[in-house]
Amino acid sequence: MKVTFPYMGTIAVYKKVFEMLGHEVIVPPRPSQRTIDLGVKHSPEFVCFPFKVIIGSYIEAVELGADTVITSGGNGPCRAGYYGEIHRRILKSIGYDADVIIFDSMFKDFKDFYRKIIKIKASTSIASALNILKINYHMICKMDELEKRTKILRAYEKIPGEVSRVWKQINESFDKSYTEVEIKRVAKECSEMLESVSQRLFTDQDRIRIGIVGEIYVTMEPSINMDVEERLGNMGIEVENSQYISNWVQHNARPKWAGKSYAQKLMDKGAAFIAKGLGGHEQENIGCMVDYAERGFDGIIHLMPFGCLPELVTQSTIPLISKKYDIPILTLSIDEQTGRSNSLTRMEAFVDLVKNRKKRKQYSNTLLMSDSKTTPISMKTS
């Protein structure tokens, strides 16, 4: 089987899983304008943006020779759970002969699930298949940890672009390691690589931290969210993202006795605003916004695909959260019509606002601390 998969975030791990199971893996090219154009051409007009990008990258992968697409399903009511079914019909209708294997919850139709597992694991034994999953889980945890660090480090790099270069190297070295021992070694090396990046000096007061929340695909995939994180980093801002594959795995595959996952804790916070889950990441995102605010972040950027059903509900809570926790929040909705410069201008303006706000806060704090009658004048003259 020549296997391909949806392109999202750190793809090294999907590639490795299928490779270790003995399949030939066709990695879809990083989503480009061509991917988006292809996707838009063959998708329903009002479907969410990730759908369009994913079908575009399937087409590109099939053109490169892939014959099997492996993806996950879902139970709704978010549309993402139904992507695979429509993707399959679209691929067929435009004459591409690729098998689309969709993994739905095993509790709904275990037989079907089992059949698909057997098909994918091919000649590997169950024990070694489980071992492969374990190794890859281990790897993604390490990679996510490192990625989190790059997002902070990028704000203070001395040589522009160095962190991104190191991150690329990190990806390459993980790509070459296949055992747990190797992964451990590589993780240590990579960690040292990050430490050796030369940083400019900064004080705690200069630190500006922005949290990113939103729909999983647009927050995780830099090629379609205009490299939000990198751009913010280049402006000297620390970034934290709420979505990681390791979080997703932990949340979805965690046994009950292991206690609440981090995502579950966030969801509990979000439940104060939205009582019932809507099938997306709305409760988690709201919880995350609250969490960012409580941890003293300076601003939040909320990303969503245009017309995303669950995130629209999240968006409606934002004015309240922003007011209640006194934190600026910017929503950007992204699709193929998004004007890059428009969004970037808005982001820059937002960053200016956040910076000024912080300065003003520090200024008024110094006022409070010193004698309130004389200080304003002395501040003015200084």
Added chain:
Amino acid sequence: MRIGFPRALVFFYFYPLWKTFFNELGIEVVLSNQSSVSLLHQGVRSAIPEICVPIKMFTGHVWNLLEQDVDYIFIPRLMNVEKDASFCPKFLGLPEMIRYTIPEVEGRILCPDIQASNEKMDRVSDYKSFRDILGVDMKMIRKALRKASEVWDRFREFCYKGYTVTEASALALGELTESQVDICQDCDIKIGLLGYVYNIYDPLIGMDIVQKMRKRGVYVKTFEMVHDRIIEKKIQSVKKPLFWTFTNKLWGAADHFYQDHDIDGLIHVTAFGCGPDSLLGKIIELDSDEFCKPLMTIRVDEHTGESHLETRIEAFIDMIRRKKNKERGVGA
């Protein structure tokens, strides 16, 4: 006690059920005004800009009820009315969305979580909160639900006969008699009209599309006129149905229309940015090629002009009539 019903969203479908239910509990039901441009604008001003027009319309209706003297506004959280499907996420988050976009509504929402297994919504425990808020006991609720379900059955029977939702609910509630309604049964053209009740029957969003088609000599058939059994059969035959109750109903109805030789074509009315319809639209579009039956999609939002709608349905009807005449050998 007076309870306000926003005349929007699934109100059009569940009105006979809900009205009977509340009346039986001894509560007066107050309706918001008919949809109007000013009402919609009020909704557009407070709702999220990106959201679909039916939700904006609903927001406008809630504003309208706030101006009227009502004790509570009925905004149920519709989660399930069948086992394996739910509602669009916007319905699941509707009470919250309204609360956050219209702060004035706080404390005046009557919001039971509906998790029923059928459309009669007769799961008594869903209405537990009514005991404190409305001062009724469970026995009364049970009795009212029974009465409501009788009216519901009557309402559905009228639907199956070919009456639209608005006509059928008036008939079921005894506000109309059958002789007063002409459903154009003998017309030469029959068209399946697909769309959610809040798009088709809202006078501003749907612009009275049913009457417009009837006036042009078309017998209109909508999803609620197709028997539930037919729709269920179709949905059960699909390996993985869609997640949303009403979208599945439309799918089942569309499939029925495609296979029914009496139906000459299909029109799909959908709101700009409708999530479930974006998937359904593609499915029925692909099916349309398979069954070789014409399908037209009309997309509506707060900017849609009436003449646009008229021109398009006129052209569609003309096309079908010409095709039919040609087949009959009458000549165009």
